[in-house]
Amino acid sequence: MGLAEEYFDDGSSFLAIDPLSINPESLVDFSLFERHVRKNEQDRFRCLLVDSQAIPWERLLKLLSSWEVVYIHKKQNFNYTQYVKQNLEFILNHENIDVKKKTGTLINIATEVIQDSFAANFVSPHECDRAIENIEKLVSQAMDFISGIDSLKGIADLIGHDYQTHTHSIKVGWLTATFINANPDLFEVETGAPLGEDQLRDLMVQATVAGFLHDIGKIKIPRNVINKKGKLNNLEYALIQSHTAYSTSILFESKLPRSSMQTILYHHENEDGSGYPCGLSGEQIPLIAKICHIADVFDAITSKRSYKAARSPFAALKIMAGDNPHLATLRKFEAEVRENTKIPVAAIVRDDYEAKLRRLREREILEEEAKKRVVARTRLRDQGMSHCFDTDLLRRFILTINRSENFDLSGLL
Numbered sequence: 445m446g447l448a449e450e451y452f453d454d455g456s457s458f459l460a461i462d463p464l465s466i467n468p469e470s471l472v473d474f475s476l477f478e479r480h481v482r483k484n485e486q487d488r489f490r491c492l493l494v495d496s497q498a499i500p501w502e503r504l505l506k507l508l509s510s511w512e513v514v515y516i517h518k519k520q521n522f523n524y525t526q527y528v529k530q531n532l533e534f535i536l537n538h539e540n541i542d543v544k545k546k547t548g549t550l551i552n553i554a555t556e557v558i559q560d561s562f563a564a565n566f567v568s569p570h571e572c573d574r575a576i577e578n579i580e581k582l583v584s585q586a587m588d589f590i591s592g593i594d595s596l597k598g599i600a601d602l603i604g605h606d607y608q609t610h611t612h613s614i615k616v617g618w619l620t621a622t623f624i625n626a627n628p629d630l631f632e633v634e635t636g637a638p639l640g641e642d643q644l645r646d647l648m649v650q651a652t653v654a655g656f657l658h659d660i661g662k663i664k665i666p667r668n669v670i671n672k673k674g675k676l677n678n679l680e681y682a683l684i685q686s687h688t689a690y691s692t693s694i695l696f697e698s699k700l701p702r703s704s705m706q707t708i709l710y711h712h713e714n715e716d717g718s719g720y721p722c723g724l725s726g727e728q729i730p731l732i733a734k735i736c737h738i739a740d741v742f743d744a745i746t747s748k749r750s751y752k753a754a755r756s757p758f759a760a761l762k763i764m765a766g767d768n769p770h771l772a773t774l775r776k777f778e779a780e781v782r783e784n785t786k787i788p789v790a791a792i793v794r795d796d797y798e799a800k801l802r803r804l805r806e807r808e809i810l811e812e813e814a815k816k817r818v819v820a821r822t823r824l825r826d827q828g829m830s831h832c833f834d835t836d837l838l839r840r841f842i843l844t845i846n847r848s849e850n851f852d853l854s855g856l857l
């Protein structure tokens with residue numbers, strides 16, 4: 445794509461990028477610009493490098509380290525995004541690139557890949573496998589970065605942001621990878637022998653892919669329920685709960701291994717059997733599903749929603765580790781959702797005006813009741829959730845993220 449050597453622009457046609465993100469060993473097919481800020485005039489963007497084909501490697505390396513920031517023209521954004529996808533491993537493992545920038549790059553690329561997967565037409569196993577292959581490739585490139593404790597700084601910077609399904613899925617996969625890498629002994633117990641390096645890496649990749657896809661079934665839930673600004677009534681709550689079964693159904697014909705499918709299906713099962721979809725408890729719940737559950741709830745509580753503020757990691761983990769004094773009532777409410785998912789939508793076909801009004805009023809009262817129940821259920825749940833998690837795993841989760849100086853959890857254990 446032919447670009448001029450010079451532009452006068454307010455900056456809106458350009459994107460700032462970190463020169464360190466350019467891998468000198470990988471040729472670029474986009475131009476790099478520098479910006480001269482000018483008072484009361486449009487800024488001047490001058491082309492520094494048309495492409496890297498004609499420049500010796502050493503010279504390029506020198507140039508890249510001498511520039512603090514460079515710009516690309518938005519017309520070449522596609523080329524740049526493709527380039528970053530191909531060179532993600534180089535960028536994420538570069539010791540001089542700030543974790544914040546790495547996190548931004550990872551979230552951008554991963555969001556695009558997950559969005560593509562969520563939008564993919566899963567009617568054929570081929571489509572399904574192509575989407576999974578893209579996620580596996582991305583996760584493999586990111587694994588060294590996301591499984592290290594230092595990368596938790598990136599997660600810490602994302603805490604408190606608005607909840608978005610894609611970012612949430614990335615964080616859940618990321619936290620799962622970091623946790624497994626910090627606690628490999630858990631899997632030695634499972635298999636009866638220490639895991640080899642490759643085995644551990646495979647396990648982390650599969651668990652992270654499951655984390656990235658764990659909520660894919662939400663594409664089958666009506667949008668007005670998924671995006672509802674406010675608390676859900678019983679029917680909507682039950683619909684949301686069906687996403688685990690939908691996820692498994694969508695991915696059923698895929699080549700995902702059994703452990704990933706189990707993680708996706710069982711990531712809402714509670715330790716005491718009060719979760720869904722199967723009401724499994726304790727040992728019945730697969731280990732990675734339990735870890736994914738902890739990461740999932742931790743991220744949900746620390747994210748901002750339209751109906752609730754974000755909690756700090758300390759407050760979230762305090763709720764998750766706390767015993768609930770109202771467990772009996774909470775269980776009653778949860779059971780009620782399963783038993784009474786139908787909002788009594790009266791079939792108003794008669795011309796009896798009085799009866800119609802009465803039925804409408806009855807429906808309103810019942811809907812109001814349902815809403816009150818949801819408010820009460822959420823309030824009660826926040827009093828303590830220890831019954832939902834494996835105590836040892838939750839303790840290990842707290843210890844793992846506490847190893848990063850960006851989380852201050854002292855006094856929690």
Ligand SMILES: [Fe+2]
Nearest residue numbers: 658659711712
């Ligand atoms: Fe979920």
